[in-house]
Amino acid sequence: MCGIVAILGYENTRQKLIKALKTLEYRGYDSAGIALVFDDRVEVKKYAEQGSSIEKLDDWISELNQEPILALGHTRWATHGLPTQLNAHPHMDCTGTIAVIHNGIIDNFHELKAELIAQGHNFVSQTDSEVIAHLFESCLKNTSNDLEAFAATIRKLKGSYAMVAVNLKDPKKVLAAKLTSPLIIANSDKDTYVVSDPSALVGISKSGWDLKDGQIASISFNEFQIYDLTLKEDSANSFDINWSVDSIHKGGHETFMHKEIYEQPEALFNTFATRHKKSDLFEELSLDISNIKQIVLIGAGSSYHACLIGKYAFEELSKLHIDVDISSEFRYRKLNLNNDTLVVGVSQSGETIDTLRALRKAKELGAKTLGVVNVVGSSIARETDAVLYTRAGPEIGVAATKTFVSQVALLYLLARYFSQSGDELINEKEVLQLTNSVKAVIDQEEQVKKVAYNFSPLKDFLFIGRHVGFPTASEGALKLKEISYLHAEAYPAGELKHGPIAMLEASTGVILVGTTSFLKDKLNANLHEVSARKAKTFVVINDDVCELKSTANYYIKVPKMPLLLAPIVDVVVLQLFAYHLASSKGVDVDKPRNLAKTVTVE
Numbered sequence: 126m127c128g129i130v131a132i133l134g135y136e137n138t139r140q141k142l143i144k145a146l147k148t149l150e151y152r153g154y155d156s157a158g159i160a161l162v163f164d165d166r167v168e169v170k171k172y173a174e175q176g177s178s179i180e181k182l183d184d185w186i187s188e189l190n191q192e193p194i195l196a197l198g199h200t201r202w203a204t205h206g207l208p209t210q211l212n213a214h215p216h217m218d219c220t221g222t223i224a225v226i227h228n229g230i231i232d233n234f235h236e237l238k239a240e241l242i243a244q245g246h247n248f249v250s251q252t253d254s255e256v257i258a259h260l261f262e263s264c265l266k267n268t269s270n271d272l273e274a275f276a277a278t279i280r281k282l283k284g285s286y287a288m289v290a291v292n293l294k295d296p297k298k299v300l301a302a303k304l305t306s307p308l309i310i311a312n313s314d315k316d317t318y319v320v321s322d323p324s325a326l327v328g329i330s331k332s333g334w335d336l337k338d339g340q341i342a343s344i345s346f347n348e349f350q351i352y353d354l355t356l357k358e359d360s361a362n363s364f365d366i367n368w369s370v371d372s373i374h375k376g377g378h379e380t381f382m383h384k385e386i387y388e389q390p391e392a393l394f395n396t397f398a399t400r401h402k403k404s405d406l407f408e409e410l411s412l413d414i415s416n417i418k419q420i421v422l423i424g425a426g427s428s429y430h431a432c433l434i435g436k437y438a439f440e441e442l443s444k445l446h447i448d449v450d451i452s453s454e455f456r457y458r459k460l461n462l463n464n465d466t467l468v469v470g471v472s473q474s475g476e477t478i479d480t481l482r483a484l485r486k487a488k489e490l491g492a493k494t495l496g497v498v499n500v501v502g503s504s505i506a507r508e509t510d511a512v513l514y515t516r517a518g519p520e521i522g523v524a525a526t527k528t529f530v531s532q533v534a535l536l537y538l539l540a541r542y543f544s545q546s547g548d549e550l551i552n553e554k555e556v557l558q559l560t561n562s563v564k565a566v567i568d569q570e571e572q573v574k575k576v577a578y579n580f581s582p583l584k585d586f587l588f589i590g591r592h593v594g595f596p597t598a599s600e601g602a603l604k605l606k607e608i609s610y611l612h613a614e615a616y617p618a619g620e621l622k623h624g625p626i627a628m629l630e631a632s633t634g635v636i637l638v639g640t641t642s643f644l645k646d647k648l649n650a651n652l653h654e655v656s657a658r659k660a661k662t663f664v665v666i667n668d669d670v671c672e673l674k675s676t677a678n679y680y681i682k683v684p685k686m687p688l689l690l691a692p693i694v695d696v697v698v699l700q701l702f703a704y705h706l707a708s709s710k711g712v713d714v715d716k717p718r719n720l721a722k723t724v725t726v727e
Contacts, residue, residue: 153519206251435536475503601699
């Protein structure tokens with residue numbers, strides 16, 4: 126996700142800004158920029174060189190001979206608009222007196238941008254974030270009070286945001302707002318900080334204030350006031366910062382994988398943002414798919430499992446013929462593809478060599494191609510006819526977590542796009558239910574951890590499920606084997622009698638994804654079958670299948686979800702189970718042996 130830093134101070138502010146931005150490098154970035162506010166001017170500099178932009182900013186500010194009153198810094202992970210210098214933050218208004226840095230996605234920026242252009246505003250970037258600066262400028266025409274204008278700006282925005290804005294006419298004050306994306310205020314002896322990640326405060330402050338959703342802050346040196354959206358005074362949550370310097374790149378989590386599991390609600394929110402209607406997705410696709418009769422979903426590893434889940438969504442919601450294939454096998458088949466076929470390549474990195482070559486083969490045969498990727502400007506994004514970005518943010522851990530759930534979410538939206546009913550893909554209430562349900566599972570981490578530790582003596586694991594529960598189980602088995610090095614397999618639960626049941630004994634762990642409630646009688650029978658062989662059992666259930674818990678050794682209950690979205694919630698249990706089982710064995714879950722984050726060779 127994007128990184129935000131604002132510092133009010135007079136001493137070594139430039140160096141402190143660069144240090145904070147370097148702390149946020151672990152989040153990944155494709156561009157970076159800063160604004161330095163002096164008594165008489167503002168200096169803005171941006172670079173779009175992945176991995177080296179901050180160093181170039183450091184070189185640039187070292188040539189200045191004056192300390193600013195206020196310094197803004199931003200690392201960008203592109204969502205709207207390519208990773209270019211113009212799209213980098215900070216963004217300015219037409220007058221050059223308002224600067225904004227933003228993390229998140231503005232759902233309604235298309236409508237707002239059109240209104241502002243009609244008023245005469247001139248936009249220079251492709252981003253959704255620039256609209257905030259121009260909207261703030263517009264609201265200032267109705268009042269001379271910065272805070273009132275900023276609040277009016279925020280009330281017009283839909284989406285997710287953590288943002289800092291400054292009106293250069295009052296350079297000793299910054300305004301901040303938060304919805305979904307984190308934003309923190311902290312004081313040191315000589316400075317006041319506003320940051321998107323507490324890791325930037327380690328060694329600087331031992332405490333901070335975490336803004337709540339829907340809050341606005343007016344911040345000056347060593348003081349701030351908190352308001353709600355109506356400008357009624359409010360209060361922020363205080364918290365202690367007791368992490369070591371060694372832990373800061375993980376944001377206080379022990380590992381990147383753990384951190385990324387916790388980032389899944391925000392990743393899902395951003396995946397759905399600005400995509401609530403078919404017309405929203407149509408603007409992104411920029412591809413004529415009106416004649417499509419067949420869709421082929423291809424992926425590798427976790428992305429393949431996302432495709433398997435996506436197949437159920439396409440089959441239920443559309444009338445198209447759907448195939449799913451493993452990328453490495455796809456181009457060796459005798460393929461029957463033509464212009465009415467859409468081949469969708471799913472890849473976290475956008476560089477997965479098997480998926481890339483499979484898409485090239487599909488294009489050679491005349492099919493239309495669509496990339497579903499997380500990394501903006503990646504090879505698959507460049508070479509396919511169209512691309513949809515999952516917007517999960519950088520994922521450092523080798524084992525896919527937040528990128529997997531974002532892929533499933535985006536394939537669900539794509540399936541809804543091809544359905545015959547209405548313009549709506551998903552509404553805000555459904556998104557909130559889904560993100561809150563994922564949070565509810567994460568809140569049960571300690572219970573899952575206890576189950577995992579009880580299973581740690583075992584060497585063999587069988588993951589089973591039915592319908593969408595089977596590819597969810599497949600993802601759970603993959604997570605366990607890749608980070609714990611234990612033997613784990615996944616099977617459709619109905620296949621137990623066709624071979625897998627022979628391997629069951631007291632030293633076998635069986636994990637059942639049991640939330641496909643319309644098949645609960647079958648699931649119950651499967652659970653009895655494995656229990657009769659003395660296998661140790663763990664089931665994921667919801668309120669509709671509570672009877673399963675009476676047969677299982679252990680269970681976790683998750684919130685009930687619509688069937689096609691249930692895998693997004695269920696898989697979080699399996700991620701936490703694999704994580705804690707691996708941790709109990711002392712494995713480095715972020716860097717499992719023999720594996721790489723991106724597979725770029727066959």
